[in-house]
Amino acid sequence: MKKRPDPSKALPVDEKILFNKEVTNIDWNSNEVIVKCADGSEYRADHVIVTVSLGFLKQNYKTLFTPQLPEKKVNAIENTGFGTLGKIFLEFEEPFWPTVNWTAYFFLWKKEDRDKLIGTEREWLTDIPIFLRVDAQPNLISGFVAGEHMKHFEEMSDSQLVDDTMWLLEKFLGKSLPRPINMQRNKWKTNKYFLGTYSYMSMASQEHNVVPSVDLAETIYSDNKKPVLVFAGEATDEYSGYVHGAVGSGFRSANEIINHYK
Structure with missing residues (x-):
């Protein structure tokens, strides 16, 4: 153009x-x-x-x-x-992750912890393999979602989505984290x-x-x-x-x- x-x-x-x-x-x-x-x-x-x-x-x-x-x-x-690959973007007032020489958090579950989520509302979190930094956006991290729970990921409320993803990050990092000030996700699977x-x-x-x-x-x-x-x-x-x-x-x-x- x-x-x-x-x-x-x-x-x-x-x-x-x-x-x-x-x-x-x-x-x-x-x-x-x-x-x-x-x-x-x-x-x-x-x-x-x-x-x-x-x-x-x-x-x-x-x-x-x-x-x-x-x-x-x-x-x-x-x-x-x-298929469908989902993305979620979380924006924070300031990064809680390392700002130098850091790329991503990968999630590797213990079997007993994963089994505890099966059949619960948070089972979909096992479909998130990674949260990673976003180039040129220092206060954002982005998570990928792929698997059988894509419809649930797209249809749940914004507040539930934030609650669940913060629970995941706090569980793996082993500490309390600040709440995001903004969230965005895509909804390609349910878009007709x-x-x-x-x-x-x-x-x-x-x-x-x-x-x-x-x-x-x-x-x-x-x-x-x-x-x-x-x-x-x-x-x-x-x-x-x-x-x-x-x-x-x-x-x-x-x-x-x-x-x-x-």
Whole structure:
């Protein structure tokens, strides 16, 4: 978009972006693609670049596209793994952790302590492997959450989340700690437009001969060889799970349409 470092050189992109447009169907039955939205509006295009998350595709591909996607594409959607990594950020008035030569706290449980949490409201804490420092934010630490309790992590109250994480930190550090002044967390799993964070190669991928960066990324063409459905997003790139993979997929998709007209 060329906004930085000189805003005067920005490309006229922002005014072309439409917000709050929930797409309900993409009709690619003819040489022109019709994008239908929940508010009743429709948009006609020569090409559509689909960048929704793999989690959204898994849940909605049967109704999102008219006609149905080819069997090879469906096989890739159904058999590429998609999961959730949660993050929680705690801000304090000042650090209680070492400020020099310190990176992270890792949590290694004794079996008897872990067993005591099973079946309790704090069982989800066993899904936190680490709290680590945040670059350029000296008063913040960030925790990662992954495992079977992601839904509970996203739906519990803010106060309970803070209480539980501070209990965890105090247990492992063996001392009382100040309360955080602020907390933020992500809620990707329960967001109906994402339903998770990013993709991964699974056993099912190998069993069904799926290579996501090839099969998920494969473009669908019209009868006259025009790229009508172009697929982008982190799951379609060899660097799946990473921002630079998502960005790279965008350049790849744009270049395919540009090259079509060349």
